[in-house]
Amino acid sequence: MAVEPGEARTRRIYGLETEYGLTGRPRGDRRVGPEEIARQMFRGMIAWGRSSNVFLANGSRIYLDVGSHPEYATAECDDLYDLVAHDAVGNRLVEDLRGLATDQLAADGTPVEIFLFKNNVDSAGNSYGCHENYLVDRGVDINRYYRVVLPFLVSRQLIAGAGHLSRTKLYERPERTAGAGGPAVFQLSQRADQMWDTVSSATTRSRPMINTRDEPHGDPELYRRLHVIVGDSSMSQTTTLLKVGATELVLRLVEARVALPDLTLDNPNLAIRQISRDLTGRTPVELANGRTVSALEIQQAYLQAVLDQRDRLGPFAPGLEHALRLWQRTLTAVEAGDMDTLSRDIDWAIKHRLITRYAERHNLPPDSPRLAQLDMAYHDIAEGRGLFRLLDAHGEVSRIVDEAQVDRALTTPPPTRARLRGAFIEAARAAEVDYLADWMHLRVNRGNQTRALTLRDPFRDVDERVDALIASLSEPLW
């Protein structure tokens, strides 16, 4: 359903896409490159997904792109808590594939220890993404979203950055120097130094903060999909909730036409780099109108608008309420310079504490390779090995969902179009028919007959046409 002009959308579709970093350490004589490991994971995926069609019964998509970055895209969620649970499922799935590939490579006589990282930059300085998708209405001028959302996103690393001990100099291309061109500095974000454009349809060469490719995965007359690619991957569930929840609140400000100060940045590519290099949020960045403002002030301005105009933003589900409280608490802590109070909740602060304590204990300078390893190991998703995973196992970081909720999300789609897709996939697998499913389409091929459906409404989780298609699978012949 579209919303009335001037009204905030109170139900929205969200999806998170995560690309994982992949490396292997040989346990025998032969080196095994990431391409080969990825190939083995893909074989595992075919065995385990029963086809190379990689949409799963929980509505998600798992995918191996060119390059060696397994990608997991959550199903369409309409609730932030659901989104956090569905995002967490990605780690489980790629971990399964890692296990299968490890066994297979060992059986083939090339034993290798495989590492998967939920981060955004490898040791050679190459970057890969964590994309956020937000459904917005075609009826709202997309340029108003861009204008308001960009300064928010450029400064959002202050509340949701993953942290990065980086040796990339200002405006250097990390992939040209393997990210080691200067002295080590702890930055807020892994993505800041990878951004070369603000809003464009390119994805790789001049990587923009928002991708404008118009692919709504829904009725194109009603909807658009806002494709945000500037964000860091999050290990922390609280950081995920805050990252998406605060963005949701800013989208509602745009839709409700709340008057906001003009925070258009003079040079967003420079500002994002400056902000990333200052954990206090105080560095002034230049606005197009000649004034300067800090990341903290930008974030405070948006937060204050939400608090002041809350009545105009519609009802808040518990997850959104939770995100709002976290946003307030995070900015208060940054303002007070009290990072320790964030060290259970916000990735960059958790990682910063870990690295500083280790450096102090072992008397290491910032560019010690051991600290760079620690930075990487934070994102290792293996249980019992990854550093965030260890903190989590010891109860030293906060959680939004427990393992039982992740178990559920592994098999149960959220109550959106994903539910139709999930039910269809389950039925098609049980009936052992040749089928295809993607975000918008369901199709069955039987003999020389094909039946196909298009699901244009991502909100809708009941559809008689899907029921009929599923029922027809048990008919002996068409």
Ligand SMILES: Nc1ncnc2c1ncn2[C@@H]1O[C@H](COP(=O)(O)OP(=O)(O)OP(=O)(O)O)[C@@H](O)[C@H]1O
């Ligand atoms: N109408 C919609 N609005 C917002 N998000 C959507 C909508 N439909 C699907 N999504 C989400 O968008 C994401 C799409 O991920 P996916 O990686 O398959 O697509 P893509 O970005 O179009 O393609 P690619 O990564 O191959 O370029 C998923 O997380 C999904 O849940």
Ligand SMILES: [Mg+2]
């Ligand atoms: Mg994608």
